[in-house]
Amino acid sequence: MVRTLEDLRALTRSWRRCGEVIGVVPTMGALHEGHLSLARAARAECDRVIVTIFVNPRQFNSPEDLANYPRTELEDARKLAPIGVDAIYVPDGAQIYPEGFASTVSVTGLTDVLCGAHRPGHFDGVATVVAKLFTQTSAERAYFGRKDWQQLQVVRRMARDLDLDVDVIGCPTVREDNGLALSSRNQLLSEAGHETAPLLGQVMRDMAQALREGGTMAEIAPQARQRLLDGGFKEIEYLDLREASSLEAREQARGDTRLFAAAWLDGVRLIDNLAVSGEGAPV
Numbered sequence: 001m002v003r004t005l006e007d008l009r010a011l012t013r014s015w016r017r018c019g020e021v022i023g024v025v026p027t028m029g030a031l032h033e034g035h036l037s038l039a040r041a042a043r044a045e046c047d048r049v050i051v052t053i054f055v056n057p058r059q060f061n062s063p064e065d066l067a068n069y070p071r072t073e074l075e076d077a078r079k080l081a082p083i084g085v086d087a088i089y090v091p092d093g094a095q096i097y098p099e100g101f102a103s104t105v106s107v108t109g110l111t112d113v114l115c116g117a118h119r120p121g122h123f124d125g126v127a128t129v130v131a132k133l134f135t136q137t138s139a140e141r142a143y144f145g146r147k148d149w150q151q152l153q154v155v156r157r158m159a160r161d162l163d164l165d166v167d168v169i170g171c172p173t174v175r176e177d178n179g180l181a182l183s184s185r186n187q188l189l190s191e192a193g194h195e196t197a198p199l200l201g202q203v204m205r206d207m208a209q210a211l212r213e214g215g216t217m218a219e220i221a222p223q224a225r226q227r228l229l230d231g232g233f234k235e236i237e238y239l240d241l242r243e244a245s246s247l248e249a250r251e252q253a254r255g256d257t258r259l260f261a262a263a264w265l266d267g268v269r270l271i272d273n274l275a276v277s278g279e280g281a282p283v
């Protein structure tokens, strides 16, 4: 467990001097199999692996959400132990945003839609903290989940635009057997919410099938929304078909397309996405 930038740098300098490749897995903790799959991918491909745990205040939209976000540091360390990561970097706020911190990394365009449209400032918070974690860890490879597809695209664009010498690697979404995408926020669902939550994935898979058979969003989306509302979801923020890398809206499954959803259940905001069409489209 490394808590300060100074201690982290002491480690990474010695690793780099030996020519070792450092991989980073940025997380906000409350680790589950999704996070662990990223740590395992990094372990398999890098000489040194750093998992970072930082609940980044700048990417939250409400103080309640930030306060309620699960924090399970000891449990997280226990889960990482069998994977054998080299460091768990757990900075406090001052290591990331020291007194007088005045810089923001902002990626335009990609952040105008989906979660960006519903969570003002969220992706500025993400891009800023990820840029810092890349430079603080001096990683050459960084592992992100496709569960947060828009975030993955934003981080890739940021790394490319700022010439950060980091390979951004997207890893498959890990799901429960019932299809529910794992998320730290799932812990905040009630028992009834847990039973309802997999409906989101089911509805999205059915939509994907209908789109592959030639259906249009105008035909398919209204019924899908209604199914979610009837099933107990409270509000559907978006249920969109988009081109996979530009995130431009699409009406039909042509080229690389993905379905994206965000919906509220039990006061918890759930998001998911899946590939609809495209050559070798990642799941």
Ligand code: AMP
Binding pocket: 026, 027, 028, 029, 033, 034, 035, 037, 038, 143, 144, 145, 146, 147, 148, 171, 172, 173, 174, 175, 181, 182, 183, 184
């Ligand atoms: P978070 O702690 O939610 O900020 O997530 C940290 C990283 O884990 C991000 O790259 C997420 O995309 C990834 N992640 C979260 N849930 C999953 C999942 N179910 N499958 C794969 N990766 C995930």
